[in-house]
Amino acid sequence: MITSWHTSSKEGNAMHDARALVQLGDEAVRRLARKGYTLDLPAIEELLHRRNQKIALGDELRAESKKLAASVGQAAKSGADVSELKIQARALKEQIADVSFQADQAAHELSELMLTIPNMPVDEAPDGFSEDDAVEVRRVGDVPDFGFEPKDHVDLGEALGILDLARATKLSGPRFSVTRAAGAKLERALAAFFLDLHTTEHGYTEFSVPNLVNTETMTGTGQLPKFEEDLFKTGVGSRELYLIPTAEVPLTNLHGDEIIDAETLPYAYTSHTPCYRSEAGSYGRDTRGILRLHQFSKVELVRICEAETSRDELEKMLSHAEACLRKLGLAYRVIMLAAGDTGFNSTLTYDIEVWLPSQDKYREISSVSDCGQFQARRAGIRVRDKQGRKQFAATLNGSGLPIGRTLAALLEQNQQADGSIRIPDALVPYTGFSMIKADGTPA
RNA sequence: GGUGGCGUGUCCGAGUGGCCGAAGGAGCACGCCUCGAAAGCGUGUGACGGUGCAAGCCGUCCGUGGGUUCAAAUCCCACCGCCACCGCCA
Structure with a gap:
């Protein structure tokens, strides 16, 4: 079905990571600062939000598309004219492709960012950089x-x-x-x-x-x-x-x-x-x-x-x-x-x-x-x-x-x-x- | 490298366009039966994502990636992997 953003476990895990970071909030910023890394939390939040929004929209459209396809099958079986329905279905499909692409893009951006963020040191590790x-x-x-x-x-x-x-x-x-x-x-x-x-x-x-x-x-x-x-x-x-x-x-x-x-x-x-x-x-x-x-x-x-x-x-x-x-x-x-x-x-x-x-x-x-x-x-x-x-x-x-x-x-x-x-x-x-x-x- | 075959859930295995996340079996979990166990019977049993306080609802996944179609595990293409035989080789 068109494209999928669920297939890569690496990306899925990066998502999980993003949510964990957002949940930690300032704590994550503080801990990473000890490692000399400046965490851009708002950027992560924005990407995560954008990704989730697009996924939700895509899922909605896809559910609609499935129903429509089923009704085309029904109608065709009973001998009705389905050409109008098919046009509708095709248009819907285009919309789905578009939204999926946007979701993929946000997911990729987020994933790429997440992969470059270092692990957070525990507080037990002493302060300093050398x-x-x-x-x-x-x-x-x-x-x-x-x-x-x-x-x-x-x-x-x-x-x-x-x-x-x-x-x-x-x-x-x-x-x-x-x-x-x-x-x-x-x-x-x-x-x-x-x-x-x-x-x-x-x-x-x-x-x-x-x-x-x-x-x-x-x-x-x-x-x-x-x-x-x-x-x-x-x-x-x-x-x-x-x-x-x-x-x-x-x-x-x-x-x-x-x-x-x-x-x-x-x-x-x-x-x-x-x-x-x-x-x-x-x-x-x-x-x-x-x-x-x-x-x-x-x-x-x-x-x-x-x-x-x-x-x-x-x-x-x-x-x-x-x-x-x-x-x-x-x-x-x-x-x-x-x-x-x-x-x-x-x-x-x-x-x-x-x-x-x-x-x-x-x-x-x-x-x-x-x-x-x-x-x-x-x-x-x-x-x-x-x-x-x-x-x-x-x-x-x-x-x-x-x-x-x-x-x-x-x-x-x-x-x-x-x-x-x-x-x-x-x-x-x-x-x-x-x-x-x-x-x-x-x- | 060549030729042929094959890739479905924890495992085995069915499925050639819609009613299939997917029959059946095994395994596992729970329950019944039993003094207890086995057998038998019943129920349940994947991952990921979105949404929700939650129950749930929705979506994706049949090696991977594309394509055809209103609709794909099923058709087409490419790639990867496995098995067999041949070639080569530590």
Whole structure:
């Protein structure tokens, strides 16, 4: 029947979002202001109103059209002349097409606007817009006290012959890495160690997922439409796919457009995947080493739960990410990000920062976020409780952990005066060696 | 990439122009029966949107998008997906 504005669940969900925002009113304006976003509430109200008005009118006309069509059928059966009725019906149809078009237009406009509005931070997140405004939650582990000048992971890795950045540049350009021998083995060991830890001790289910996803998937978790420039895009013929910047994208979208039975929640998912990021707009930063690459691998954690429990789930996930560093004996701290520094998707974010001796400071190694119902709304992840009530789920994600940055921290924190590296006990079953000797050979 | 077949509700499955949101069955929920259970019987059982305090009313959805028609699950076109065989391939 002509056109329909009900078919896209993405848009339907955006509508829901709009109504929620309007209901919150000044509260929404206040909360978003803490993130540095100026919410144009009147514009949303106007679009919502216009859309609803057009839909109501369209529905009315359509009901009339259905009745008319039925009466044409009746009349034709009884042999009456229906040509007059047909002309009427056709005119009505044109009107419907016109109104539908207007409704679609308003819905699209609203949807486009809604998709660019960031998630609202919770009040618990401290004020401010930079990392300096973050609140330190705790420090864990002793910052190593070397009796010598510690080297950075590049000097260490290249001297050991386990890291080769020059050749990586030859292959692909800047911001790529090659690891070799004990270095490559170490990466594989870290990934396996993290996955085993999460699946056996923390109750996560391991997944192997696509690393190329479509536009809808990227929109579901909030990478699109706003952050396209951060992504690598591939295309063959008319087909366009994006390389995932994190396994959060495929893992969270696994349940897109589904209604989940509440009793089966929470879901705890993990996956080890490569992550691809353009790093547009970070030209001068972290140009040395393997801290910021176009491709790195990471073990990601995702939890899906009911909205009411997400705050507790966030603490659980944080502890799971922290366990990775504790077991490796790496010094780190946990901070709670300021409202204005939390990501587009997030209501509340903890960062875990690992100690990096060469920089004499803590550097981000994991970001653990409660996205509330934000992503679920975009992706259409709903929950049905025992009473049959439906609501959007809550989603959380966190790194647990990235392989490259962990490797860098491990090399730097565990270096010895002669340039050899001590392997943490927990990792030895995975590496098969407990030392990388100064000449690069495992022992 | 080629040829053929197919895409209907939680599932199976009927439906070739109006009486179809859609028969029938299964599943599930509730009720009856029963000491209890099974069987049997009865009732109910999709999503989304608009409107309303609510009951309700209205609209949309039969892979997706277009088209034909007063009227489409049903006819036409394109695309997507699935199955089978062939080709190619890690």
